[in-house]
Amino acid sequence: MDFTACYEDTVSSVAAAARAGRAGRVRKLLGGGCRVDSRDNRGWTALHEAAAAGSSACVREILAAALQARSCRGAPDLVNAQTHEGESSCYLAAQRGHLRVVRLLLKAHADVNQMTNDLSCPLYAAVDRGHKDVVELLVSKGAEVNRTHTASCWTCLHQAVYKGHSRIVSILVKVCNLEVLDDHGISPLFVAAQYGQKESLEALIHAGADVNSQAADLATPLLIASQEGHAACVDLLLDHGADPNRACSTEWPQLPIHAAAEFGHKGILRRLLDVTDPACGQTDGMVSPLYVAVNRGQTESVAMLLRAGYSPDAQDCTCSLGVRSPLTLALSRASNEALRECVDLLVAAGATLEEQDWTQVFVSDGPQLLQLVLQHRRFPRRESPSTTMQHDGRTTMKLQEQASMLTAALSCTGSASLWLPVLLSSGLEPSVLLQPRLFEEVDSEALNHLLEFMNWTTLPPPLRLILDQRRAGRSWEPRPHFDSLPLLSHICRLRIREILGADVLMRSRAVQQLPVPPLIHDFLQFRDNPETLPS
Structure with a gap:
């Protein structure tokens, strides 16, 4: 040269x-x-x-x-x-x-x-x-016009759509292969939906491009538009035949509604709720969108799904997601504020707590999670174990659910000082806690707190034997008055508790309506016991 x-x-x-x-x-x-x-x-x-x-x-x-x-x-x-x-x-x-x-x-x-x-x-x-x-x-x-020009096999039409050059797209759709795919199986229409290029999407649709084309991982244009929050593209796709019930994942049957719920796109979720088959919320082998909403802490999505009738229990997804229910998932990470709010929403909607859920509640760092759950549950009375909703908005706990709670509690006796006062102040009948394991394992002060809620002189002989053995072994130091007969005032409040029901006594204003001096109200609700938490 x-x-x-x-x-x-x-x-x-x-x-x-x-x-x-x-x-x-x-x-x-x-x-x-x-x-x-x-x-x-x-x-x-x-x-x-x-x-x-x-x-x-x-x-x-x-x-x-x-x-x-x-x-x-x-x-x-x-x-x-x-x-x-x-x-x-x-x-x-x-x-x-x-x-x-x-x-x-x-x-x-x-x-x-x-x-x-x-x-x-x-x-x-x-x-x-x-x-x-x-x-x-x-x-x-x-x-x-159909040659690929990048390492990912994009064509000119892919690039025109990606860049939002809608006038060029209008030229190319007349001469290009509309269904040409890149190395991930993505069509130009998919790209338009992914990047919110509404005008290009419209040109492709009107030229006859397939609105239900699926990428290599089975994702559809409707799924990706829902995920990215492109509401106008979602509307356009649905209006032109996009299927909201087509499975969009090779791992589990994900639908566009899952993407909208997971990323908190409320407007899109609202539109998809109207067109998605609600069977996905409970059918075995599928996954309720509640799972992905809870996983991301999308409380507004959770609330919208529950209001739309999606079951708070959903289906058991242990096989596909490794978790039994949306509530189980929320409880496992309830230290996060958003997940704690999800717990509140799910329990309020009637989600069932199994033994593993109660265990997660009892082993949490403090009593707040248990208090949160019990805001929405009423303990059943033995003579009226109904499951109807009460006037205060709380649901009466099923006997099986209470049994699961007690089984979990007995496996967490080491933290009884945290959960036992909450249960009693929330209206749990103390007689259900008369369990040998509890009397053997809880610490001295937790045991004393329980005894304050009953007539300690009428305990069954096996439990009295456990108390005697613990006292002899110095693992239990009783309060001084436990060696005396209960005062008549204590016997009277136990009788009032029996008549009203522990839940009504502890968690309503029924006491304030009794014809007794106001000074006695706190006594009737056992607030003389220093560890009793206010209801």
């Missing part, structure tokens, strides 16, 4: 003049014997410079000189010469939107489909930059 007439940056004199758009200077230099095909350290010629600068006059001068050089000396074809990056002059002009230059180069037989080192071409470059007129010209001249 001849660099005898170069500037310090290795650009030849002709190339420098072409870069500046000085056609007269280019003509003079070429007429004076300067070579037309000199290259710089990037492999650029003067024609590359003129094309990139958009100087049609310089391009004409260089093409004319190149044609003369070829006829005289058999010089190589300059119009299709490539830089070290594989860029042709046509590519550089198309990339920069120089329509007149592209037209000149094509007339000079530039290769409209010549590829660069990175698999681009003049059409792809024009599409990427949004040069509509150049795209129209290249398409009319036979540019290959």
Whole structure:
């Protein structure tokens, strides 16, 4: 290569003049014997410079000189010469939107489909930059429209949609394969839905693109639009036949409603609630959207799903997700404020607590989680174990649920000092706690607290034996009055408790309505016991 007439940056004199758009200077230099095909350290010629600068006059001068050089000396074809990056002059002009230059180069037989080192071409470059007129010209001249141009196998249509060049999309949908897929099985319509390109999506739909196409992982355009929060695209897809009940995952039957719930897109979730089969909320083998909403701590999504009638118990997803219920999932991470609020919503909606759920409640760091659960539960009375909703909004606990609670409590006796006062102050009948294991294992003060809620002189002999053994072994230090008969006042409040029911006595204003002096109210509710928590 001849660099005898170069500037310090290795650009030849002709190339420098072409870069500046000085056609007269280019003509003079070429007429004076300067070579037309000199290259710089990037492999650029003067024609590359003129094309990139958009100087049609310089391009004409260089093409004319190149044609003369070829006829005289058999010089190589300059119009299709490539830089070290594989860029042709046509590519550089198309990339920069120089329509007149592209037209000149094509007339000079530039290769409209010549590829660069990175698999681009003049059409792809024009599409990427949004040069509509150049795209129209290249398409009319036979540019290959369905070739892939990136490592991920994107076509010009993919790129036009991604960039939001809707006018170019309108051109390409007339000549492109609408269902061409990249290496992840993603169609151009999927890209439009993913990036919220509503106008491009509309053009693709009207051209006949499949709104239910699925990527390699089975994701649909409706799923991705729901996930990304593109409400207008969701509406457009649904209005044109997108199926909201098509499974969209290879792992478990995920639906668009799951994506909306997981990412908290309320408007989209509201729309999908109207069209999604609610069977996904309870059918075995499926997954309720409550699971993903709880997992992300999307409390508003949880509330919306519950109001729409989705069961708070959902289906057992131990096999697919490794968790039994949405409540189990929420309880496992209830130290998080959002998850704690999810617990509140689920329990209020009637979610069933199994033994493992109660265990999680009892082993938490404090009594707050148990208090939260019991805000929505009424302990059953033995003579009336109904499950009807009471006037205060709390649900009467099923006997089986209470049995699960007690089993879990007995497995957590080490933390009884935290949960036992909460149960008693919430209205649990103390007689259900007369269990040998509890009397054997709880610490001294927790045991004393329990005894304050009963007539300690009438304990069954096996329990009295345990107390005697613990006292002898110094693992229990009874309060002094436990060696005496209970006062008549204590016997009276136990009788009142029996008549009203422990729950009514401890958690209502029934005591305030009794014809007794106000000073006795706290006594009747056992608040003389220092560890009793207020209801």
